[in-house]
Amino acid sequence: MFKKVLIANRGEIAVRVMRTCKALGIHTIGVYSEADADAPHVKMADEAHLIGSARVAESYLNIDKILEVAKGTKADAIHPGYGLLSENAEFARRCEEAGLTFIGPSPAVISKMGSKIESRKAMEEAGVPVVPGITYPLADAEEAVEVADRIGYPVMLKASAGGGGIGMQVVKSGDEIRKAFAGNQKRATDFFGDGAMYVEKYVESPRHIEIQILADGFGNTVYLWERECSIQRRHQKVVEEAPSSFITEITRKKMGEAAVKAAKSIGYKNAGTIEFLVDEQQNFYFLEMNTRLQVEHPVTEEITGLDLVEKQLKIAAGEALTFSQEEVKRDGHAIEVRVYAEDPKTFFPSPGKITKLVLPDGEGVRHELAIHGQSVVTPFYDPMIAKLVVKGSNREEAIERLQAALADYQIEGIKTNIPMLQEVISHPAFRSGDTTTNFVEKYLKPLKKANK
Numbered sequence: 001m002f003k004k005v006l007i008a009n010r011g012e013i014a015v016r017v018m019r020t021c022k023a024l025g026i027h028t029i030g031v032y033s034e035a036d037a038d039a040p041h042v043k044m045a046d047e048a049h050l051i052g053s054a055r056v057a058e059s060y061l062n063i064d065k066i067l068e069v070a071k072g073t074k075a076d077a078i079h080p081g082y083g084l085l086s087e088n089a090e091f092a093r094r095c096e097e098a099g100l101t102f103i104g105p106s107p108a109v110i111s112k113m114g115s116k117i118e119s120r121k122a123m124e125e126a127g128v129p130v131v132p133g134i135t136y137p138l139a140d141a142e143e144a145v146e147v148a149d150r151i152g153y154p155v156m157l158k159a160s161a162g163g164g165g166i167g168m169q170v171v172k173s174g175d176e177i178r179k180a181f182a183g184n185q186k187r188a189t190d191f192f193g194d195g196a197m198y199v200e201k202y203v204e205s206p207r208h209i210e211i212q213i214l215a216d217g218f219g220n221t222v223y224l225w226e227r228e229c230s231i232q233r234r235h236q237k238v239v240e241e242a243p244s245s246f247i248t249e250i251t252r253k254k255m256g257e258a259a260v261k262a263a264k265s266i267g268y269k270n271a272g273t274i275e276f277l278v279d280e281q282q283n284f285y286f287l288e289m290n291t292r293l294q295v296e297h298p299v300t301e302e303i304t305g306l307d308l309v310e311k312q313l314k315i316a317a318g319e320a321l322t323f324s325q326e327e328v329k330r331d332g333h334a335i336e337v338r339v340y341a342e343d344p345k346t347f348f349p350s351p352g353k354i355t356k357l358v359l360p361d362g363e364g365v366r367h368e369l370a371i372h373g374q375s376v377v378t379p380f381y382d383p384m385i386a387k388l389v390v391k392g393s394n395r396e397e398a399i400e401r402l403q404a405a406l407a408d409y410q411i412e413g414i415k416t417n418i419p420m421l422q423e424v425i426s427h428p429a430f431r432s433g434d435t436t437t438n439f440v441e442k443y444l445k446p447l448k449k450a451n452k
Contacts, residue, residue: 001317002026002076002101007045008066008091009081012370012387013293014041017079020309029073033059035378040370047073054380060084063091067098077101077316079309083382086292087114103316104270105291113289117160117198125287126265126430128258131277131285133200141181144199145174151201157181159188160196165235167191170202202369203285205436207278208232209244210290211259212300214311215268215359220321223256224300224308226328230435231424233347237415239424240296241335242303245395245433251282262289268341271297271312295338295387298368302334302391333395335402337421339369339409341377344420351379355413360405364391364398377414385416395433399425 001184005021007014007028018041020445035054042048043107049069052059061084070078077082078095080086080103089111095102104110113119132151137160138144148155148171157180159167167188173179189195189430208230215221228244229237244355247255259274275287275296315321341350357373369386378386388405390437392398406422424430429443436442 002313004029004075004077005103006031006042006066006070006071006073006075006078007081008060008078009084009086010036010039010041010060010370010381011384012368013081013083013295015044015370016368017081017309018044020307020313021079022308024313026313029069029075031060031069033380035380039375040263040372041384049073053161054378055378056084056288060182063088063094067094067100070095070100071098075100077103077313079103079312080292082177082292082295087290089114101316103312105268106274109266109268110291113291115160115196116158116162116288117196119289120200122266123262126262128262128265128286129284131141131200131203131287134198137323138181138198141178142199144177144181147199148177149174151199154202154204155199156202157184157197157199159184159192159194160198161192161194161373164186167197168235203277203279205280205438206230207244207246207248207435208237208275208287208437209255209278209284210275210294211255211275212294212297212308213259213263213268213272213274214308214315214321215263215270215272216315216321217269217318218320221260221263221268222321222323222325222328223259224304224306224328226252226255226298227296228292228435229296230437231430233420233440238298238338238340238421239335239435240299241333241395241398242299243330243333246435247278249280251284254285258284258286261288267319270315295384296336298366298387298389299334299336302329302366302389303330303332305331332391332393333398334391335387335395335398335425336387336389337406337425338384338417339388339411339421340417341383341414342417343415344417347417349379349383350415351377351383352414353377356407356409356410357412358410360388360408362401362404362408364401365405366390399431 004027030048031051051065085091089107091104154172167184185195213226213336227242229240231239273290276284278284368391390401
């Protein structure tokens with residue numbers, strides 16, 4: 001096992017990784033920007049090092065500086081967390097060249113699955129169902145119209161290197177494509193340095209269901225059931241649960257086996273997630289693969305009893321999985337909500353100083369956070385400030401515990417999305433399991449009106 005691990009991240013995920021490292025007796029090395037000098041992850045680390053200014057490009061995305069710290073502290077490995085450099089193939093390659101273990105898959109795999117076009121090709125070749133569409137970059141808007149006319153409207157115009165809804169738009173006609181193409185291409189170029197665009201059939205009212213997998217270096221790959229992440233705003237998840245209340249055991253098994261097939265076909269190693277779109281008839285289609293730990297990994301941990309960060313560390317250290325697919329348990333129901341520093345009506349960020357923080361307590365309640373009662377939420381980073389996770393013996397009990405916990409949550413000094421989360425989980429549609437990706441637009445009409 002590693003002696004020293006540098007966590008190349010910030011916020012709650014840095015704290016989360018450090019917690020497991022400490023449990024395994026691993027010395028933790030934190031990094032921080034000037035804006036995060038007093039952040040909890042800095043205080044929790046066994047040692048922490050300043051890597052730059054508040055601007056993310058000059059700190060948490062500064063590969064040279066992070067590797068300089070790793071070398072100076074004699075780190076054995078780097079855990080990238082999620083976001084930031086976690087799916088950056090160049091960073092993974094530079095780690096390897098520096099003699100550091102990158103806790104994740106190989107640079108080649110990250111590169112292949114980081115391109116939505118290349119990943120579609122790989123999945124088609126592996127026999128994994130994909131949404132009808134193309135596997136090559138479009139030359140221009142007119143070619144996009146030709147393809148869309150062929151596969152049928154509506155279609156999803158997508159940036160190949162995109163994520164978080166950037167460069168993505170549903171279009172219902174050729175005229176809409178012509179209006180949308182240039183703007184989305186420019187946003188993709190600005191955010192990802194890659195303006196390649198493609199189109200695929202838009203699956204209406206789908207479920208967003210993903211399969212967590214683990215793969216070691218000895219050919220063993222298992223799936224750890226599914227997470228339903230359909231409730232989203234601006235194509236970003238806000239509520240995640242495991243297991244899904246929608247799919248049958250037959251579909252669950254088919255999706256898990258498809259995820260394992262996908263991972264094995266590309267030589268995947270470490271923790272990863274295969275995301276699927278699932279239609280009303282439970283047909284499922286590959287959406288993308290996340291080659292890292294997911295924000296919503298705690299709900300999988302709650303129903304399986306596994307520590308996914310521990311598994312990541314052990315696999316990266318050369319250890320084999322110690323259990324088979326048949327031994328993966330599924331116990332109870334877990335739900336996670338993401339608490340954002342944002343206006344609950346407009347979804348705009350709400351930075352500022354937290355003047356009061358009271359966390360709910362109770363059976364089955366878990367917190368993942370990196371804030372305290374005097375934390376300053378800066379405008380420089382993602383506004384997610386905490387994750388509230390609850391577990392119950394079944395979905396109904398989990399919802400009841402989540403409602404009680406949200407009612408007891410107190411954050412003052414900034415606005416949060418807690419009112420929106422309360423409205424979601426108290427809605428009859430959510431209670432009945434009607435959790436498609438258009439839930440917010442369909443059911444939260446006051447929010448929809450305010451967001452225009």
